[in-house]
Amino acid sequence: xxxxxxxxxxxxxxxxxxxxxxxxxxxxxxxxxxxxxxxxxxxxxxxxxxxxxxxxxxxxxxxxxxxxxxxxxxxxxxxxxxxxxxxxxxxxxxxxxxxxxxxxxxxxxxxxxxxxxxxxxxxxxxxxxxxxxxxxxxxxxxxxxxxxxxxxxxxxxxxxxxxxxxxxxxxxxxxxxxxxxxxxxxxxxxxxxxxxxxxxxxxxxxxxxxxxxxxxxxxxxxxxxxxxxxxxxxxxxxxxxxxxxxxxxxxxxxxxxxxxxxxxxxxxxxxxxxxxxxxxxxxxxxxxxxxxxxxxxxxxx
Amino acid sequence: xxxxxxxxxxxxxxxxxxxxxxxxxxxxxxxxxxxxxxxxxxxxxxxxxxxxxxxxxxxxxxxxxxxxxxxxxxxxxxxxxxxxxxxxxxxxxxxxxxxxxxxxxxxxxxxxxxxxxxxxxxxxxxxxxxxxxxxxxxxxxxxxxxxxxxxxxxxxxxxxxxxxxxxxxxxxxxxxxxxxxxxxxxxxxxxxxxxxxxxxxxxxxxxxxxxxxxxxxxxxxxxxxxxxxxxxxxxxxxxxxxxxxxxxxxxxxxxxxxxxxxxxxxxxxxxxxxxxxxxxxxxxxxxxxxxxxxxxxxxxxxxxxxxxxxxxxxxxxxxxxxxxxxxxxxxxxxxxxxxxxxxxxxxxxxxxxxxxxxxxxxxxxxxxxxxxxxxxxxxxxxxxxxxxxxxxxxxxxxxxxxxxxxxxxxxxxxxxxxxxxxxxxxxxxxxxxxxxxxxxxxxxxxxxxxxxxxxxxxxxxxxxxxxxxxxxxxxxxxxxxxxxxxxxxxxxxxxxxxxxxxxxxxxxxxxxxxxxxxxxxxxxxxxxxxxxxxxxxxxxxxxxxxxxxxxxxx
Numbered sequence: 114x115x116x117x118x119x120x121x122x123x124x125x126x127x128x129x130x131x132x133x134x135x136x137x138x139x140x141x142x143x144x145x146x147x148x149x150x151x152x153x154x155x156x157x158x159x160x161x162x163x164x165x166x167x168x169x170x171x172x173x174x175x176x177x178x179x180x181x182x183x184x185x186x187x188x189x190x191x192x193x194x195x196x197x198x199x200x201x202x203x204x205x206x207x208x209x210x211x212x213x214x215x216x217x218x219x220x221x222x223x224x225x226x227x228x229x230x231x232x233x234x235x236x237x238x239x240x241x242x243x244x245x246x247x248x249x250x251x252x253x254x255x256x257x258x259x260x261x262x263x264x265x266x267x268x269x270x271x272x273x274x275x276x277x278x279x280x281x282x283x284x285x286x287x288x289x290x291x292x293x294x295x296x297x298x299x300x301x302x303x304x305x306x307x308x309x310x311x312x313x314x315x316x317x318x319x320x321x322x323x324x325x326x327x328x329x330x331x332x333x334x335x336x337x338x339x340x341x342x343x344x345x346x347x348x349x350x351x352x353x354x355x356x357x358x359x360x361x362x363x364x365x366x367x368x369x370x371x372x373x374x375x376x377x378x379x380x381x382x383x384x385x386x387x388x389x390x391x392x393x394x395x396x397x398x399x400x401x402x403x404x405x406x407x408x409x410x411x412x413x414x
Numbered sequence: 415x416x417x418x419x420x421x422x423x424x425x426x427x428x429x430x431x432x433x434x435x436x437x438x439x440x441x442x443x444x445x446x447x448x449x450x451x452x453x454x455x456x457x458x459x460x461x462x463x464x465x466x467x468x469x470x471x472x473x474x475x476x477x478x479x480x481x482x483x484x485x486x487x488x489x490x491x492x493x494x495x496x497x498x499x500x501x502x503x504x505x506x507x508x509x510x511x512x513x514x515x516x517x518x519x520x521x522x523x524x525x526x527x528x529x530x531x532x533x534x535x536x537x538x539x540x541x542x543x544x545x546x547x548x549x550x551x552x553x554x555x556x557x558x559x560x561x562x563x564x565x566x567x568x569x570x571x572x573x574x575x576x577x578x579x580x581x582x583x584x585x586x587x588x589x590x591x592x593x594x595x596x597x598x599x600x601x602x603x604x605x606x607x608x609x610x611x612x613x614x615x616x617x618x619x620x621x622x623x624x625x626x627x628x629x630x631x632x633x634x635x636x637x638x639x640x641x642x643x644x645x646x647x648x649x650x651x652x653x654x655x656x657x658x659x660x661x662x663x664x665x666x667x668x669x670x671x672x673x674x675x676x677x678x679x680x681x682x683x684x685x686x687x688x689x690x691x692x693x694x695x696x697x698x699x700x701x702x703x704x705x706x707x708x709x710x711x712x713x714x715x716x717x718x719x720x721x722x723x724x725x726x727x728x729x730x731x732x733x734x735x736x737x738x739x740x741x742x743x744x745x746x747x748x749x750x751x752x753x754x755x756x757x758x759x760x761x762x763x764x765x766x767x768x769x770x771x772x773x774x775x776x777x778x779x780x781x782x783x784x785x786x787x788x789x790x791x792x793x794x795x796x797x798x799x800x801x802x803x804x805x806x807x808x809x810x811x812x813x814x815x816x817x818x819x820x821x822x823x824x825x826x827x828x829x830x831x832x833x834x835x836x837x838x839x840x841x842x843x844x845x846x847x848x849x850x851x852x853x854x855x856x857x858x859x860x861x862x863x864x865x866x867x868x869x870x871x872x873x874x875x876x877x878x879x880x881x882x883x884x885x886x887x888x889x890x891x892x893x894x895x896x897x898x899x900x901x902x903x904x905x906x907x908x909x910x911x912x913x914x915x916x917x918x919x920x921x922x923x924x925x926x927x928x929x930x931x932x933x934x935x936x937x938x939x940x941x942x943x944x945x946x947x948x949x950x951x952x953x954x955x956x957x958x959x960x961x962x963x964x965x966x967x968x
Binding site: 303308309312317325 | 752753754777778779780781782785786788789790793794795796797798799800804807808810811812842844858
């Protein structure tokens with residue numbers, strides 16, 4: 114067979130196009146260049162390290178009562194003063210950070226794990242699976258979280274594990290919705306169609322093509338969930354349905370601020386805890402926004 | 415011609431240089447671009463993607479993307495320089511004196527406003543005091559001019575109620591309603607089927623003849639340019655490499671790039687003789703019999719039959735072309751074979767095995783015997799996986815016992831087969847050009863040494879010179895490895911180049927099939943003939959002779 118004329122030689126461009134880097138590495142580079150996100154990372158890192166090292170750096174045991182020294186203003190011995198039962202506020206802040214951050218991170222992690230699995234399953238299998246999962250999601254989203262926890266705290270008693278499980282149980286619908294949406298669009302992508310056409314197993318497609326695609330938006334929602342969980346823990350502890358004294362958390366430290374005299378004349382009792390909550394939540398959100406901008410380069414311009 | 419060139423040009427782009435600021439520094443988009451458009455002349459700008467042809471057009475209307483800046487040069491239009499004209503006066507030129515026809519009729523029209531109202535709006539912008547009745551009358555007149563029958567009634571409809579070709583007519587009417595002197599048409603027919611394209615081109619030609627309209631036509635299609643343009647400007651990387659009169663350019667291209675571009679166009683050469691006749695004795699690798707693919711449209715409504723009783727076979731070692739316009743069901747047949755579309759009835763036998771009877775593991779194993787190349791190399795490779803991982807995917811699915819090193823060796827071997835450097839296994843798809851990505855797609859499809867390759871429009875997303883290189887690699891591999899192939903395409907020239915026999919589809923049914931050369935050179939059915947005639951030949955003399963022979967009915 115005589116071949117009709119085509120190009121004389123199939124010229125392959127051997128010049129390297131760009132540096133070898135995956136989309137994820139490129140995203141990381143963009144993230145590192147975002148000053149607000151980096152400040153968020155730094156603040157979060159300091160908070161986490163300080164909380165982890167709390168037993169070492171705390172000047173006093175967080176629950177040690179000293180009735181001779183109640184409501185002392187900040188001084189050399191007590192950096193942030195003492196509370197109504199003479200406990201060191203700085204030590205309690207560090208110990209409270211441990212609890213608050215643990216609740217925040219663990220609850221967010223659990224919520225994301227459950228949500229991703231449920232969302233990917235709903236998006237991939239569709240039909241009746243999608244119907245059932247999506248209806249559960251709708252129901253969960255319509256439940257007033259604070260009320261449910263207060264009721265549960267009343268029934269099974271308030272505790273840290275209970276808080277984590279309940280917050281996660283109420284928060285998973287958000288990542289589930291995101292994951293479902295992403296999978297629905299990925300499913301129609303040609304590379305997923307290609308994988309199906311080549312006879313790849315469902316498990317392979319889910320873990321090789323879908324999960325990596327779902328992960329970036331899920332990471333964003335996870336950081337926001339950390340912020341939400343920290344806030345929720347604080348509100349619940351403030352209301353007395355969360356972490357119980359003498360164990361400290363940022364939320365129940367704020368509890369002291371319920372009296373007007375404390376609020377107006379003893380700011381060291383509530384400002385530090387409030388500030389820590391605000392810093393943690395803001396940092397987590399800054400990191401989340403940074404990741405979102407980094408994975409979607411169009412938003413950077 | 416001489417008195418035409420003696421006239422003053424209506425529009426003249428003088429040594430235009432344009433920069434765009436990006437986060438990574440300033441990029442020169444156009445450099446010293448100069449061209450002239452005379453009254454009643456059609457000037458074609460050709461070039462591959464990234465050549466700056468669209469940017470040239472956008473500069474004329476000054477609707478450039480943010481960050482773009484004209485560094486030097488100017489755009490003369492009736493004695494004023496459009497490059498420095500005030501924004502207010504520029505608005506008086508845009509749409510009124512120089513109008514634009516965009517490529518995508520889907521996004522150019524607003525889906526929630528009636529077609530008539532959108533066209534009237536284009537008129538009322540420039541005639542704010544004109545009464546509604548006048549705008550409406552103009553709208554109906556213009557729509558009728560571009561060949562819309564019963565314009566008054568149809569103008570009350572919404573874009574989704576119009577077909578693609580009709581919508582493109584509406585877009586042209588929108589450009590035309592203010593009676594401009596120049597129309598800039600940016601790939602006006604690229605999103606359309608060839609038969610519709612022929613109609614739209616006839617409309618544009620008719621407008622030039624009837625009202626002395628000048629047209630600046632931007633296209634990548636050498637056939638369209640041969641069909642339409644009086645003069646041609648060839649662009650490459652932001653510069654003009656050659657400007658010539660149409661016949662001169664096609665007969666004796668001067669610049670090597672122009673020659674390369676023209677050589678790359680697959681053309682139905684009259685002398686592809688002594689082709690082996692379809693050998694009846696040859697065993698069929700793929701047999702499709704009475705295939706029906708029906709999509710349901712909800713209960714109580716009849717399903718939509720995308721494929722309706724199609725039978726054909728692909729003999730061993732042969733390439734069979736599957737052609738047809740959009741909506742003809744050609745892609746659906748490919749999808750049904752690989753299991754991505756539901757088979758309603760009929761049978762598909764692959765190497766004698768009935769695919770529908772296979773389930774689960776057996777069905778998956780059957781997929782070893784075929785590979786598929788997808789249309790869009792940008793989306794058929796997972797952006798998060800390296801080239802090596804992409805190519806290895808079928809191996810991972812079917813050769814579970816294969817060792818990592820053996821798999822890696824096979825991937826390197828495949829890369830070499832498609833003429834890509836072996837070192838590229840660690841690269842990511844976004845680091846490759848379109849043509850290189852499609853080579854990766856071919857390598858992946860060949861990973862399991864399939865008996866049958868299904869290629870669904872594998873080159874339609876590529877530039878013509880890149881297409882030529884990919885097709886060459888493909889052809890060479892097909893001859894060397896001897897796989898059979900079902901080649902799905904809307905491009906008749908490509909199909910004729912590659913395949914021994916051809917199946918022509920229309921609305922899910924076969925209208926004609928047989929030896930490729932005889933079907934495409936001497937079609938027996940009305941539809942196949944229309945399809946063949948509508949594809950513009952990249953040869954101005956032959957194309958124009960044909961134009962005269964068949965004035966399309968609008």
